[in-house]
Amino acid sequence: MNTGILLVGEGRHEAVETGFGLAQKFIEDSEKRFTRFSSQSELSSLNQSAGGWFDASKDMFEVVSLALQLYRQTAGLFDPSILEALEQAGYDRSMDEIRLVGPTRVTVMARPKLHHFSEVRLDGTPQHGRIALPREMRIDLGGIAKSWIAEKAALVLAEWTEACAVDAGGDMFFIGLPPGEKAWQVTLEDPLDEKGQLAVLKVPPGAVATSTVTKRRWKQDGKEQHHLIDPRTQQPAETDWLSVTVVAHHAAQAEVYAKSLLIGGPQSVEQLTRRAGAIEFIAIDHEKKLWGSKHSLEILNV
Amino acid sequence: MKPLKLALRVWITITSVLSFLMGWALLSHAPKPASIFSSQSNTTTSSSAADPISVNPLPTLAPIPSLDSLITNPNTAVNLQPLPSFTNNVTTTNNFVPQLRTRGS
Numbered sequence: 001m002n003t004g005i006l007l008v009g010e011g012r013h014e015a016v017e018t019g020f021g022l023a024q025k026f027i028e029d030s031e032k033r034f035t036r037f038s039s040q041s042e043l044s045s046l047n048q049s050a051g052g053w054f055d056a057s058k059d060m061f062e063v064v065s066l067a068l069q070l071y072r073q074t075a076g077l078f079d080p081s082i083l084e085a086l087e088q089a090g091y092d093r094s095m096d097e098i099r100l101v102g103p104t105r106v107t108v109m110a111r112p113k114l115h116h117f118s119e120v121r122l123d124g125t126p127q128h129g130r131i132a133l134p135r136e137m138r139i140d141l142g143g144i145a146k147s148w149i150a151e152k153a154a155l156v157l158a159e160w161t162e163a164c165a166v167d168a169g170g171d172m173f174f175i176g177l178p179p180g181e182k183a184w185q186v187t188l189e190d191p192l193d194e195k196g197q198l199a200v201l202k203v204p205p206g207a208v209a210t211s212t213v214t215k216r217r218w219k220q221d222g223k224e225q226h227h228l229i230d231p232r233t234q235q236p237a238e239t240d241w242l243s244v245t246v247v248a249h250h251a252a253q254a255e256v257y258a259k260s261l262l263i264g265g266p267q268s269v270e271q272l273t274r275r276a277g278a279i280e281f282i283a284i285d286h287e288k289k290l291w292g293s294k295h296s297l298e299i300l301n302v
Numbered sequence: 303m304k305p306l307k308l309a310l311r312v313w314i315t316i317t318s319v320l321s322f323l324m325g326w327a328l329l330s331h332a333p334k335p336a337s338i339f340s341s342q343s344n345t346t347t348s349s350s351a352a353d354p355i356s357v358n359p360l361p362t363l364a365p366i367p368s369l370d371s372l373i374t375n376p377n378t379a380v381n382l383q384p385l386p387s388f389t390n391n392v393t394t395t396n397n398f399v400p401q402l403r404t405r406g407s
Contacts, residue, residue, distance in 0.1 A: 003407065008400045143407065165400065169405060170403075170406040171407070184402065185402070186402045186404060187401070187402065189404045189405055189406070191406065210404040210405060212406035212407070214406075215406055215407055216407060243406050245404050245406070258406075269382045270380060273381045274381075282385065289384060290384070291384055292382070292384075293381050293382065293383075294380070294383065297385060300385060
């Protein structure tokens with residue numbers, strides 16, 4: 001996932017150690033399943049099967065179902081089928097490799113999309129499910145899979161702890177509360193200075209996710225690029241905000257809405273938050289001013 | 303019954319006529335209402351000895367924002383508000399509480 005993962009657990013030492021081991025194993029297995037940078041991954045096999053039916057694992061079926069549901073909820077602002085545009089923008093290998101040697105491809109015009117993500121078909125149950133991608137469609141589940149893994153890993157860890165947290169590169173999931181605390185404290189990082197902080201959030205059990213255009217950046221033919229593709233233009237999004245942090249009940253929901261609000265900007269707030277239900281968000285603009293949803297002040301630690 | 307009916311009719315007639323005459327007398331002695339329209343077509347009228355009744359100026363209303371501005375101006379979005387920006391050290395009462403940061407991807 002090209003990101004550090006932090007596991008936190010409160011409980012008996014031996015039990016917590018066991019929980020850490022199981023959660024770590026789950027994360028490693030899931031990463032192998034969902035990465036697009038390995039031809040051996042299940043995601044790569046699914047992409048290669050486009051045009052026909054693919055027998056999916058329970059986890060893959062669950063994440064693709066979730067992706068379809070959130071694609072519809074966000075009216076397509078979240079769209080896993082932007083992989084080709086992402087690669088054409090230069091993100092065609094892992095971020096570690098890009099930072100080391102740069103992107104390989106030269107800029108080419110993105111082809112018009114032949115199919116929409118809504119045309120993906122699911123058949124059966126998660127235990128015995130099949131997925132059919134339209135011909136020539138390839139998908140990237142990077143962000144949504146990372147947040148889904150964080151939540152599932154936290155559920156694994158919770159079996160062995162009294163309270164726990166999993167932080168996968170800013171996608172966090174909390175179960176229970178630290179002893180004596182009424183909330184988890186999360187520092188709202190300055191998107192232009194990773195050592196700086198703009199506020200402290202007090203977060204109830206549930207999920208927090210942040211999307212930003214200041215990380216995962218690279219230069220392609222002298223042009224600054226980043227990894228958040230606007231599905232409407234098939235280009236890296238030009239955003240009014242630098243980052244958006246969302247607090248929600250579920251990690252995938254938080255991650256997808258953080259991304260969608262960042263891409264859609266202030267104009268999309270009413271529509272997205274009305275559809276999302278119980279989420280709060282805090283956005284940081286280019287002048288480092290904070291903007292938030294109606295009840296976001298309640299999660300700011302004043 | 304007939305005398306009673308006749309008495310009632312007379313009483314109603316006399317009361318109506320007297321009420322009408324009293325109302326006429328009251329209105330004829332009341333001050334004339336001032337017109338809000340002046341010859342200079344100005345909505346504000348100054349208070350003076352010649353014109354003892356003054357009318358307050360009409361309030362000036364702000365223009366109604368267009369639908370376009372509602373869509374494009376973040377300040378008018380119902381579910382979007384500016385928040386205070388501040389620096390606050392993470393304070394914990396227990397060593398267990400981890401130092402988590404939003405980071406982001």
